[in-house]
Amino acid sequence: MNFNATLIGQSITFIFFVWFCMKFVWPPIMNALETRxxxxxxxxxxxxxxxxxxxxxxxxxxxxxxxxxxQAAEVIAQAEKRAAQIIEEAKMAAKEEGDRQLAAAQANIAxxxxxxxxxxxxxxxxxxxxxxxxxxxxxxxAQTHADLLGQLKAEL
Amino acid sequence: xxxxYASSGEYIKHHLQNLTYGQHADGTWGFAHGAAEAxxxxxxxxxxxxxxxxxxxxxxxxxxxxxxxxxxxxxxxSGLQNFVEWIxxxxxxxxxxxxxxxxxxxxxxxxxxxxxVFLMNLMDLFPVDWLPFVASMSGLPHLKVVPSTDPxxxxxxxxxxxxxxxxxxxxxxxxxxxxxxxxxxxxxxxxFPVNLLLEGVGLIAKPISLALRLFGNMYAGEMIFILxxxxxxxxxxxxxxxxxxxWAWAVFHILIITLQAFIFMTLTIVxxxxxxxxxx
Numbered sequence: 357m358n359f360n361a362t363l364i365g366q367s368i369t370f371i372f373f374v375w376f377c378m379k380f381v382w383p384p385i386m387n388a389l390e391t392r393x394x395x396x397x398x399x400x401x402x403x404x405x406x407x408x409x410x411x412x413x414x415x416x417x418x419x420x421x422x423x424x425x426x427q428a429a430e431v432i433a434q435a436e437k438r439a440a441q442i443i444e445e446a447k448m449a450a451k452e453e454g455d456r457q458l459a460a461a462q463a464n465i466a467x468x469x470x471x472x473x474x475x476x477x478x479x480x481x482x483x484x485x486x487x488x489x490x491x492x493x494x495x496x497x498a499q500t501h502a503d504l505l506g507q508l509k510a511e512l
Numbered sequence: 513x514x515x516x517y518a519s520s521g522e523y524i525k526h527h528l529q530n531l532t533y534g535q536h537a538d539g540t541w542g543f544a545h546g547a548a549e550a551x552x553x554x555x556x557x558x559x560x561x562x563x564x565x566x567x568x569x570x571x572x573x574x575x576x577x578x579x580x581x582x583x584x585x586x587x588x589x590s591g592l593q594n595f596v597e598w599i600x601x602x603x604x605x606x607x608x609x610x611x612x613x614x615x616x617x618x619x620x621x622x623x624x625x626x627x628x629v630f631l632m633n634l635m636d637l638f639p640v641d642w643l644p645f646v647a648s649m650s651g652l653p654h655l656k657v658v659p660s661t662d663p664x665x666x667x668x669x670x671x672x673x674x675x676x677x678x679x680x681x682x683x684x685x686x687x688x689x690x691x692x693x694x695x696x697x698x699x700x701x702x703x704f705p706v707n708l709l710l711e712g713v714g715l716i717a718k719p720i721s722l723a724l725r726l727f728g729n730m731y732a733g734e735m736i737f738i739l740x741x742x743x744x745x746x747x748x749x750x751x752x753x754x755x756x757x758x759w760a761w762a763v764f765h766i767l768i769i770t771l772q773a774f775i776f777m778t779l780t781i782v783x784x785x786x787x788x789x790x791x792x
Contacts, residue, residue, distance in 0.1 A: 358551050359664055360532070362559040366566060366668025373570045373628060378620035381577045385600045386619075388584035388593075395586055 483511055520742050527640060527738050529654045530559035530662055531647075545653045559662055566659040569631040570624075577627070599627070603777070610781045613788040615680075618781060625669065626777040632660040633730055633769030637762050640737045660730040660772075666723035673780050674719035680787040689790075718783055722776065729772050733765055 487508045525547065532550040534557025535541050543560075544550035550557065580596035589597055603626060607619045635658045647655035659665045681690045694711040695704040740761060743754030 359667070360534070360553065360555050360557040360559065362530075362562055362662065362664035363668045363671070365558060365563050366665045367672045369563070369567055369570060370624075370628075370669050370672050373574060374617075374621050374624045376574055377577070377624045378617060381574060381581045382600070382620040382623060384581040384584050385577070385596060386604070388586050388589075389597060389601065389604075391586035 484508065487511075520745075523742065524735075524738055526654065527644065528656070528735075530656045531561040531652055531654045532557050533560045534558065543653055559656075559664060561655050561657070562659045562662040562665050565635060565657060566628075566632060566665055569635070569659070570628050573624075573627045573631055577623075599623070606778060607781055610778060611785045611788075613785065615784070615788065617676075618784055621673075621676075621784075622777050622781050625673075625780050626773050629660060629669075629726065629776050630770060630773035632658065632665070633772055635659070636661075636730060636733055636737070636765060636769060639758070640734070640741045658730055658734055660726055661734045663723065663727045666727040667719070669776075670719040670723035673722065673783065677718065677783050677787045680784060684788050685790060718779075722779055722783075726772050726776050729768060733761075733768060736761055 487504060491504050529544075529547050529550065532544040532553060533542070534544065534550075534553030536544075536549065537552050544553055544557070576592070577596055580593045583590070584593055584597075600623065603623045604619055607622050611618050638657055643657045644655040656662065681693075685693065694715065695701075695708045697707060698710070699707050737758065740754050740758045743750045743757070746754075
Protein backbone atom coordinates (compact mmCIF):
# COMPACT_ATOMS: atom_id res chain seq x y z
CA MET A 357 0.00 0.00 0.00
CA ASN A 358 2.25 2.80 -1.16
CA PHE A 359 0.72 6.08 -2.17
CA ASN A 360 1.89 7.93 -5.21
CA ALA A 361 0.71 10.43 -7.80
CA THR A 362 -2.03 8.01 -8.86
CA LEU A 363 -3.97 9.53 -5.95
CA ILE A 364 -3.92 12.93 -7.63
CA GLY A 365 -4.54 11.50 -11.07
CA GLN A 366 -7.53 9.58 -9.81
CA SER A 367 -8.93 12.64 -8.05
CA ILE A 368 -8.65 14.77 -11.19
CA THR A 369 -10.22 12.02 -13.30
CA PHE A 370 -12.99 11.61 -10.77
CA ILE A 371 -13.75 15.34 -10.70
CA PHE A 372 -13.75 15.45 -14.50
CA PHE A 373 -16.09 12.46 -14.76
CA VAL A 374 -18.48 13.91 -12.20
CA TRP A 375 -18.46 17.23 -14.02
CA PHE A 376 -19.14 15.53 -17.36
CA CYS A 377 -21.91 13.43 -15.89
CA MET A 378 -23.49 16.47 -14.27
CA LYS A 379 -23.26 18.50 -17.45
CA PHE A 380 -24.01 16.10 -20.28
CA VAL A 381 -25.51 12.89 -18.92
CA TRP A 382 -27.80 13.55 -15.99
CA PRO A 383 -29.89 16.51 -17.23
CA PRO A 384 -31.03 15.06 -20.59
CA ILE A 385 -32.01 11.75 -19.04
CA MET A 386 -33.85 13.35 -16.14
CA ASN A 387 -35.47 15.71 -18.60
CA ALA A 388 -36.74 12.81 -20.68
CA LEU A 389 -37.96 11.04 -17.55
CA GLU A 390 -39.75 14.13 -16.25
CA THR A 391 -41.32 14.78 -19.65
CA ARG A 392 -42.54 11.21 -19.85
CA UNK A 393 -43.86 11.36 -16.30
CA UNK A 394 -45.76 14.51 -17.20
CA UNK A 395 -47.09 12.98 -20.41
CA UNK A 396 -48.33 9.95 -18.56
CA UNK A 397 -49.93 12.12 -15.89
CA UNK A 398 -51.54 14.24 -18.59
CA UNK A 399 -52.75 11.13 -20.38
CA UNK A 400 -54.27 9.75 -17.20
CA UNK A 401 -55.89 13.09 -16.45
CA UNK A 402 -57.27 13.23 -20.00
CA UNK A 403 -58.59 9.69 -19.63
CA UNK A 404 -60.26 10.67 -16.38
CA UNK A 405 -61.72 13.73 -18.00
CA UNK A 406 -62.94 11.62 -20.93
CA UNK A 407 -64.56 9.17 -18.56
CA UNK A 408 -66.25 11.99 -16.71
CA UNK A 409 -67.43 13.50 -19.99
CA UNK A 410 -68.73 10.12 -21.07
CA UNK A 411 -70.71 9.87 -17.86
CA UNK A 412 -72.09 13.34 -18.39
CA UNK A 413 -72.96 12.54 -22.00
CA UNK A 414 -74.67 9.31 -20.96
CA UNK A 415 -76.65 11.20 -18.35
CA UNK A 416 -77.54 13.85 -20.90
CA UNK A 417 -78.55 11.21 -23.43
CA UNK A 418 -80.77 9.59 -20.80
CA UNK A 419 -82.36 12.95 -20.04
CA UNK A 420 -82.88 13.63 -23.73
CA UNK A 421 -84.44 10.21 -24.18
CA UNK A 422 -86.81 10.77 -21.28
CA UNK A 423 -87.74 14.21 -22.63
CA UNK A 424 -88.31 12.79 -26.09
CA UNK A 425 -90.49 10.03 -24.69
CA UNK A 426 -92.51 12.54 -22.71
CA GLN A 427 -92.86 14.74 -25.78
CA ALA A 428 -93.87 11.79 -27.91
CA ALA A 429 -96.48 10.77 -25.37
CA GLU A 430 -97.77 14.32 -25.30
CA VAL A 431 -97.90 14.44 -29.09
CA ILE A 432 -99.76 11.14 -29.20
CA ALA A 433 -102.21 12.32 -26.57
CA GLN A 434 -102.77 15.53 -28.46
CA ALA A 435 -103.18 13.66 -31.71
CA GLU A 436 -105.73 11.33 -30.12
CA LYS A 437 -107.56 14.27 -28.70
CA ARG A 438 -107.46 15.98 -32.04
CA ALA A 439 -108.68 12.83 -33.79
CA ALA A 440 -111.57 12.54 -31.37
CA GLN A 441 -112.34 16.18 -31.97
CA ILE A 442 -112.25 15.73 -35.74
CA ILE A 443 -114.52 12.72 -35.54
CA GLU A 444 -116.87 14.69 -33.33
CA GLU A 445 -116.81 17.57 -35.77
CA ALA A 446 -117.36 15.25 -38.69
CA LYS A 447 -120.28 13.68 -36.88
CA MET A 448 -121.76 17.08 -36.22
CA ALA A 449 -121.24 18.17 -39.78
CA ALA A 450 -122.82 14.97 -41.05
CA LYS A 451 -125.77 15.40 -38.76
CA GLU A 452 -126.21 19.01 -39.84
CA GLU A 453 -125.97 18.00 -43.44
CA GLY A 454 -128.47 15.24 -42.89
CA ASP A 455 -130.81 17.66 -41.14
CA ARG A 456 -130.37 20.14 -43.88
CA GLN A 457 -131.06 17.56 -46.56
CA LEU A 458 -134.01 16.29 -44.61
CA ALA A 459 -135.37 19.83 -44.34
CA ALA A 460 -134.79 20.37 -48.07
CA ALA A 461 -136.52 17.10 -48.88
CA GLN A 462 -139.43 18.00 -46.66
CA ALA A 463 -139.64 21.46 -48.25
CA ASN A 464 -139.56 19.78 -51.63
CA ILE A 465 -142.28 17.39 -50.66
CA ALA A 466 -144.37 20.27 -49.32
CA UNK A 467 -143.82 22.19 -52.52
CA UNK A 468 -144.74 19.15 -54.62
CA UNK A 469 -147.83 18.65 -52.51
CA UNK A 470 -148.77 22.28 -52.94
CA UNK A 471 -148.13 22.07 -56.62
CA UNK A 472 -150.23 18.89 -56.90
CA UNK A 473 -152.96 20.48 -54.87
CA UNK A 474 -152.77 23.60 -57.05
CA UNK A 475 -153.03 21.58 -60.27
CA UNK A 476 -155.79 19.50 -58.74
CA UNK A 477 -157.63 22.68 -57.86
CA UNK A 478 -157.15 23.92 -61.41
CA UNK A 479 -158.42 20.65 -62.77
CA UNK A 480 -161.41 20.77 -60.37
CA UNK A 481 -162.07 24.30 -61.47
CA UNK A 482 -161.75 23.23 -65.11
CA UNK A 483 -164.04 20.34 -64.46
CA UNK A 484 -166.45 22.66 -62.74
CA UNK A 485 -166.35 25.01 -65.65
CA UNK A 486 -166.72 22.16 -68.08
CA UNK A 487 -169.65 20.86 -66.06
CA UNK A 488 -171.18 24.27 -66.02
CA UNK A 489 -170.76 24.59 -69.78
CA UNK A 490 -172.45 21.24 -70.34
CA UNK A 491 -175.26 22.26 -68.08
CA UNK A 492 -175.69 25.52 -69.87
CA UNK A 493 -175.72 23.94 -73.37
CA UNK A 494 -178.32 21.35 -72.68
CA UNK A 495 -180.66 23.61 -70.71
CA UNK A 496 -182.12 20.86 -68.93
CA UNK A 497 -184.44 20.60 -66.06
CA ALA A 498 -183.76 20.57 -62.46
CA GLN A 499 -183.67 16.87 -62.59
CA THR A 500 -181.09 16.92 -65.18
CA HIS A 501 -179.30 19.56 -63.28
CA ALA A 502 -179.50 17.47 -60.27
CA ASP A 503 -178.01 14.59 -62.18
CA LEU A 504 -175.20 16.68 -63.43
CA LEU A 505 -174.57 18.13 -60.12
CA GLY A 506 -174.62 14.70 -58.65
CA GLN A 507 -172.13 13.63 -61.23
CA LEU A 508 -169.99 16.62 -60.42
CA LYS A 509 -170.14 15.80 -56.84
CA ALA A 510 -169.00 12.36 -57.46
CA GLU A 511 -166.20 13.61 -59.58
CA LEU A 512 -164.94 15.99 -56.95
CA UNK B 513 0.17 -20.91 -14.20
CA UNK B 514 1.95 -20.67 -10.91
CA UNK B 515 4.62 -22.92 -12.39
CA UNK B 516 6.16 -19.91 -14.15
CA TYR B 517 7.06 -18.50 -10.78
CA ALA B 518 9.67 -19.65 -8.30
CA SER B 519 7.15 -19.96 -5.49
CA SER B 520 3.49 -19.33 -4.72
CA GLY B 521 4.61 -16.38 -2.60
CA GLU B 522 6.26 -14.78 -5.56
CA TYR B 523 3.20 -15.46 -7.72
CA ILE B 524 0.96 -13.70 -5.23
CA LYS B 525 3.34 -10.79 -4.82
CA HIS B 526 3.62 -10.42 -8.55
CA HIS B 527 -0.14 -10.25 -8.92
CA LEU B 528 -0.51 -7.67 -6.19
CA GLN B 529 2.02 -5.25 -7.70
CA ASN B 530 0.81 -2.36 -9.81
CA LEU B 531 2.47 -1.35 -13.04
CA THR B 532 4.25 1.69 -11.65
CA TYR B 533 5.94 4.26 -13.84
CA GLY B 534 8.42 6.61 -12.21
CA GLN B 535 12.04 7.60 -11.72
CA HIS B 536 14.40 4.79 -10.78
CA ALA B 537 17.08 5.24 -8.14
CA ASP B 538 19.68 5.65 -10.88
CA GLY B 539 17.78 8.60 -12.33
CA THR B 540 16.25 6.90 -15.38
CA TRP B 541 12.48 6.77 -15.94
CA GLY B 542 10.64 3.53 -16.50
CA PHE B 543 8.43 0.81 -15.06
CA ALA B 544 9.20 -0.58 -11.64
CA HIS B 545 10.11 -4.26 -11.47
CA GLY B 546 8.84 -5.39 -8.11
CA ALA B 547 7.47 -3.77 -5.02
CA ALA B 548 10.80 -2.53 -3.70
CA GLU B 549 11.57 -0.56 -6.85
CA ALA B 550 8.06 0.88 -6.89
CA UNK B 551 8.44 1.99 -3.29
CA UNK B 552 11.81 3.55 -4.04
CA UNK B 553 10.18 5.76 -6.69
CA UNK B 554 8.47 7.70 -3.94
CA UNK B 555 5.33 9.79 -4.40
CA UNK B 556 5.98 11.03 -7.91
CA UNK B 557 5.29 7.79 -9.64
CA UNK B 558 2.06 6.68 -11.21
CA UNK B 559 0.26 3.36 -11.35
CA UNK B 560 -0.28 3.21 -15.08
CA UNK B 561 -2.53 0.15 -14.95
CA UNK B 562 -4.87 1.62 -12.32
CA UNK B 563 -5.16 4.90 -14.17
CA UNK B 564 -5.62 3.27 -17.56
CA UNK B 565 -8.35 0.90 -16.42
CA UNK B 566 -10.03 3.54 -14.27
CA UNK B 567 -10.10 6.08 -17.08
CA UNK B 568 -11.05 3.45 -19.65
CA UNK B 569 -13.98 2.23 -17.56
CA UNK B 570 -15.05 5.77 -16.68
CA UNK B 571 -15.02 6.73 -20.34
CA UNK B 572 -16.97 3.57 -21.19
CA UNK B 573 -19.60 4.48 -18.59
CA UNK B 574 -19.85 8.10 -19.70
CA UNK B 575 -19.91 7.12 -23.37
CA UNK B 576 -22.77 4.67 -22.91
CA UNK B 577 -24.76 7.06 -20.80
CA UNK B 578 -24.00 10.00 -23.08
CA UNK B 579 -25.25 8.05 -26.10
CA UNK B 580 -28.42 7.21 -24.21
CA UNK B 581 -28.77 10.79 -22.95
CA UNK B 582 -28.45 12.20 -26.46
CA UNK B 583 -31.16 9.92 -27.80
CA UNK B 584 -33.32 10.17 -24.69
CA UNK B 585 -36.90 10.93 -25.57
CA UNK B 586 -40.09 10.94 -23.61
CA UNK B 587 -41.44 8.30 -26.01
CA UNK B 588 -41.02 4.56 -25.77
CA UNK B 589 -37.39 3.98 -24.70
CA SER B 590 -35.04 1.75 -26.70
CA GLY B 591 -32.99 -1.01 -25.08
CA LEU B 592 -29.99 1.09 -24.05
CA GLN B 593 -32.12 4.02 -22.97
CA ASN B 594 -34.28 1.68 -20.93
CA PHE B 595 -31.25 0.26 -19.15
CA VAL B 596 -29.76 3.69 -18.52
CA GLU B 597 -33.08 5.05 -17.27
CA TRP B 598 -33.41 2.08 -14.96
CA ILE B 599 -30.06 2.91 -13.33
CA UNK B 600 -30.72 6.65 -13.31
CA UNK B 601 -34.08 6.16 -11.64
CA UNK B 602 -32.51 3.82 -9.10
CA UNK B 603 -29.84 6.44 -8.28
CA UNK B 604 -32.42 9.21 -8.24
CA UNK B 605 -34.53 7.20 -5.81
CA UNK B 606 -31.53 6.60 -3.54
CA UNK B 607 -30.62 10.30 -3.59
CA UNK B 608 -34.20 11.33 -2.86
CA UNK B 609 -34.30 8.83 -0.02
CA UNK B 610 -31.07 9.88 1.70
CA UNK B 611 -30.49 13.47 0.66
CA UNK B 612 -33.03 15.98 1.90
CA UNK B 613 -31.59 19.21 0.49
CA UNK B 614 -31.38 20.95 -2.87
CA UNK B 615 -28.14 20.30 -4.71
CA UNK B 616 -27.86 19.54 -8.42
CA UNK B 617 -24.41 18.01 -7.91
CA UNK B 618 -25.33 15.14 -5.64
CA UNK B 619 -27.35 12.93 -7.99
CA UNK B 620 -24.86 13.02 -10.92
CA UNK B 621 -22.07 12.51 -8.38
CA UNK B 622 -23.85 9.49 -6.97
CA UNK B 623 -24.44 8.09 -10.47
CA UNK B 624 -20.77 8.52 -11.38
CA UNK B 625 -19.61 6.97 -8.12
CA UNK B 626 -21.93 3.99 -8.44
CA UNK B 627 -21.29 3.19 -12.08
CA UNK B 628 -17.58 3.83 -11.98
CA VAL B 629 -16.95 1.85 -8.81
CA PHE B 630 -19.18 -0.93 -10.11
CA LEU B 631 -17.30 -1.16 -13.40
CA MET B 632 -13.92 -1.05 -11.64
CA ASN B 633 -15.04 -3.80 -9.29
CA LEU B 634 -16.39 -5.77 -12.23
CA MET B 635 -12.85 -6.18 -13.53
CA ASP B 636 -12.40 -8.55 -10.62
CA LEU B 637 -14.48 -11.14 -12.45
CA PHE B 638 -11.87 -11.49 -15.19
CA PRO B 639 -9.81 -14.58 -14.41
CA VAL B 640 -6.76 -13.20 -12.61
CA ASP B 641 -4.21 -14.41 -15.11
CA TRP B 642 -5.76 -13.45 -18.44
CA LEU B 643 -4.93 -9.80 -18.74
CA PRO B 644 -1.59 -9.97 -16.87
CA PHE B 645 -0.61 -12.80 -19.23
CA VAL B 646 -1.42 -10.68 -22.27
CA ALA B 647 0.52 -7.82 -20.66
CA SER B 648 3.58 -9.96 -20.00
CA MET B 649 3.52 -11.07 -23.67
CA SER B 650 3.77 -7.41 -24.62
CA GLY B 651 6.62 -6.81 -22.21
CA LEU B 652 4.92 -5.16 -19.25
CA PRO B 653 6.36 -6.44 -15.96
CA HIS B 654 3.13 -6.15 -13.94
CA LEU B 655 -0.57 -5.57 -14.46
CA LYS B 656 -3.32 -5.20 -11.89
CA VAL B 657 -6.63 -5.09 -13.69
CA VAL B 658 -8.91 -4.09 -10.80
CA PRO B 659 -8.41 -0.38 -10.11
CA SER B 660 -10.41 -0.53 -6.88
CA THR B 661 -7.79 -2.86 -5.37
CA ASP B 662 -5.40 0.08 -5.58
CA PRO B 663 -5.75 2.30 -2.48
CA UNK B 664 -4.68 5.28 -4.56
CA UNK B 665 -7.85 4.94 -6.58
CA UNK B 666 -10.24 4.51 -3.66
CA UNK B 667 -8.57 7.28 -1.66
CA UNK B 668 -8.54 9.52 -4.71
CA UNK B 669 -12.33 9.30 -4.80
CA UNK B 670 -12.96 9.39 -1.07
CA UNK B 671 -10.69 12.40 -0.56
CA UNK B 672 -12.42 14.27 -3.40
CA UNK B 673 -15.72 13.51 -1.69
CA UNK B 674 -14.21 14.58 1.64
CA UNK B 675 -13.27 17.96 0.18
CA UNK B 676 -16.81 18.30 -1.14
CA UNK B 677 -18.09 17.54 2.37
CA UNK B 678 -15.82 20.21 3.85
CA UNK B 679 -16.80 22.68 1.13
CA UNK B 680 -20.53 22.24 1.63
CA UNK B 681 -20.19 22.19 5.42
CA UNK B 682 -18.57 25.61 5.31
CA UNK B 683 -20.86 26.87 2.57
CA UNK B 684 -24.07 25.82 4.32
CA UNK B 685 -23.20 26.56 7.95
CA UNK B 686 -20.41 29.09 7.60
CA UNK B 687 -16.94 28.52 9.01
CA UNK B 688 -18.19 29.37 12.53
CA UNK B 689 -21.17 27.09 12.28
CA UNK B 690 -19.03 24.22 11.07
CA UNK B 691 -16.53 24.83 13.87
CA UNK B 692 -19.22 24.97 16.52
CA UNK B 693 -20.62 21.71 15.18
CA UNK B 694 -17.20 20.15 15.72
CA UNK B 695 -16.37 21.82 19.02
CA UNK B 696 -19.57 22.40 21.03
CA UNK B 697 -21.13 18.98 20.98
CA UNK B 698 -21.85 16.30 22.11
CA UNK B 699 -20.49 17.57 25.48
CA UNK B 700 -21.03 21.05 26.97
CA UNK B 701 -18.99 23.94 25.57
CA UNK B 702 -16.31 24.04 28.27
CA UNK B 703 -15.25 20.53 27.23
CA PHE B 704 -14.57 21.71 23.70
CA PRO B 705 -11.11 20.05 23.38
CA VAL B 706 -12.74 16.68 24.01
CA ASN B 707 -15.51 17.50 21.59
CA LEU B 708 -13.06 18.64 18.96
CA LEU B 709 -11.07 15.44 19.32
CA LEU B 710 -14.14 13.22 19.11
CA GLU B 711 -15.77 15.03 16.22
CA GLY B 712 -12.44 15.50 14.45
CA VAL B 713 -11.76 11.78 14.52
CA GLY B 714 -15.31 11.16 13.34
CA LEU B 715 -14.81 13.58 10.47
CA ILE B 716 -11.45 12.15 9.39
CA ALA B 717 -12.79 8.62 9.72
CA LYS B 718 -15.34 9.26 6.98
CA PRO B 719 -13.03 9.40 3.93
CA ILE B 720 -10.64 6.83 5.38
CA SER B 721 -13.34 4.28 6.12
CA LEU B 722 -14.99 4.97 2.78
CA ALA B 723 -11.79 4.28 0.86
CA LEU B 724 -10.56 1.42 3.02
CA ARG B 725 -13.86 -0.43 2.98
CA LEU B 726 -13.92 -0.58 -0.81
CA PHE B 727 -10.19 -1.24 -1.07
CA GLY B 728 -10.27 -3.93 1.61
CA ASN B 729 -13.21 -5.79 0.13
CA MET B 730 -11.85 -5.77 -3.38
CA TYR B 731 -8.32 -6.56 -2.28
CA ALA B 732 -9.51 -9.53 -0.24
CA GLY B 733 -11.68 -10.75 -3.09
CA GLU B 734 -8.79 -10.45 -5.52
CA MET B 735 -6.54 -12.28 -3.08
CA ILE B 736 -8.94 -15.19 -2.91
CA PHE B 737 -9.08 -15.36 -6.72
CA ILE B 738 -5.28 -15.44 -6.75
CA LEU B 739 -5.17 -18.20 -4.14
CA UNK B 740 -7.70 -20.20 -6.13
CA UNK B 741 -5.65 -19.62 -9.28
CA UNK B 742 -2.65 -21.18 -7.48
CA UNK B 743 -4.54 -24.50 -7.56
CA UNK B 744 -4.35 -24.62 -11.34
CA UNK B 745 -0.63 -25.30 -10.96
CA UNK B 746 -1.29 -28.50 -9.01
CA UNK B 747 -2.70 -31.84 -10.10
CA UNK B 748 -5.73 -31.95 -12.43
CA UNK B 749 -7.99 -32.90 -9.52
CA UNK B 750 -6.91 -29.75 -7.74
CA UNK B 751 -7.33 -27.77 -10.96
CA UNK B 752 -10.91 -28.98 -11.43
CA UNK B 753 -11.68 -28.23 -7.79
CA UNK B 754 -10.09 -24.81 -8.26
CA UNK B 755 -12.23 -24.19 -11.32
CA UNK B 756 -15.39 -24.99 -9.36
CA UNK B 757 -14.24 -22.80 -6.50
CA UNK B 758 -13.42 -19.94 -8.82
CA TRP B 759 -16.85 -20.15 -10.40
CA ALA B 760 -18.54 -20.19 -6.98
CA TRP B 761 -16.47 -17.28 -5.69
CA ALA B 762 -17.12 -15.30 -8.88
CA VAL B 763 -20.87 -15.76 -8.48
CA PHE B 764 -20.65 -14.65 -4.87
CA HIS B 765 -18.44 -11.78 -5.94
CA ILE B 766 -21.13 -10.41 -8.25
CA LEU B 767 -23.04 -9.64 -5.07
CA ILE B 768 -20.00 -8.11 -3.37
CA ILE B 769 -19.01 -5.80 -6.20
CA THR B 770 -22.55 -4.47 -6.57
CA LEU B 771 -22.95 -4.11 -2.84
CA GLN B 772 -19.65 -2.28 -2.44
CA ALA B 773 -20.51 0.11 -5.25
CA PHE B 774 -23.89 0.73 -3.66
CA ILE B 775 -22.39 1.28 -0.19
CA PHE B 776 -19.81 3.70 -1.57
CA MET B 777 -22.55 5.66 -3.33
CA THR B 778 -24.96 5.65 -0.38
CA LEU B 779 -22.28 6.80 2.07
CA THR B 780 -21.28 9.55 -0.35
CA ILE B 781 -24.87 10.77 -0.38
CA VAL B 782 -25.20 10.46 3.39
CA UNK B 783 -21.97 12.34 4.07
CA UNK B 784 -23.04 15.15 1.76
CA UNK B 785 -26.47 15.21 3.40
CA UNK B 786 -24.79 15.56 6.80
CA UNK B 787 -22.65 18.37 5.39
CA UNK B 788 -25.83 20.22 4.37
CA UNK B 789 -27.73 19.57 7.58
CA UNK B 790 -27.85 22.13 10.37
CA UNK B 791 -26.95 20.56 13.69
CA UNK B 792 -29.09 21.34 16.70
